[in-house]
Amino acid sequence: MTGTHTLPAEAVRAATETGQERLRALLPALTDEGVREPSELPGWTRAHVLSHVEGVGLALARQARYALRGELIEPYDGGRPARAAAIEAGARRDAAALGDAVRAALAEASAAWAAAGPADWSRPVRHRNGDLRSALLAWWRELEIHTADARIGHAPRDWPRELCHHLLDHLSSRIPEELPLVLTATDDAFSRRYGDAGAPAVTVSGPLTDLAAWLAGRTPHRPPDCRRSGAPVPPPELLAWP
Structure with missing residues (x-):
């Protein structure tokens, strides 16, 4: 078994990129009717889950951007209430707008995390008062788990063994x-x-x-x-x- 304490950050980043590509490939099949259907999470539609993926992807990418400048910032402006409001608002979009927003968030995540080098992973972040590596691991978890939660073609049985x-x-x-x-x-x-x-x-x-x-x-x-x-x-x- 490969413990996560020994899994290099670069390997986690590569696994996250694979997960992002998987989600991108699933987005074109979204329909306006389909995004209103229930997700795996009680009370949330597929649109809620995907809106959350968009938001958390941008929030953790922001942690990376600021950490690389030697600065700290909260993951979400306005904290959890603002996060919840953004998910609700985002979930009202149609399939095309939702897909475009998720793709844009994934592009920003890819760019933000690609900018980190081997010496950067211990930089502090505000997210859970951790470091850049722990924030990357959080993004990996959020991405993979919520892609499965959305019920759009990727289930827990498809999760990578390292995850x-x-x-x-x-x-x-x-x-x-x-x-x-x-x-x-x-x-x-x-x-x-x-x-x-x-x-x-x-x-x-x-x-x-x-x-x-x-x-x-x-x-x-x-x-x-x-x-x-x-x-x-x-x-x-x-x-x-x-």
Whole structure:
């Protein structure tokens, strides 16, 4: 397994570019009727999800632009209320306007992240008080997860394996400390135990993409197999996103 702590920022940037190209290729199929259909996220249409991708892509690209100048700026002018209002307003656009806006945001993201060099990844950013590399990882997560959320032809079962490993690492804080849990991929070397090593654990097993989808709160292609002491049990409840 390649841990995200060792995945070079340049490799993350290349993976993000691949994800952006994938989304660009899916946009021409959008229709005015289709963007009003439900997404994977409760209460949001496809248009809401794509409007959010546009906004978060621009926000994180702005983090990169300012960081490279040695400056800090909030991801969104006006904070979360302004972010929510922009998503609602953007979701009212027709398919052509929405597609054009997402393409423009992806172009800005590509240009902003391409400007970063090997010595830049530790530059501080305001986003979660992290650095440029952590902001790039956030964009990778947002891009891949929400492309799947939009239900436009890319699902969690299509997520790259490197992304799945990153999600299983990044989202491990969703596992309650008091829950002895073992996650085991049936198609990968990934296996990890959490919680009290001496207590009977719930074992959640399945393909790597299904484990990542489950931990991310998304619908796996097939529900993971959950057992305690060999007997089937319901999937355990997870904590909020980090």
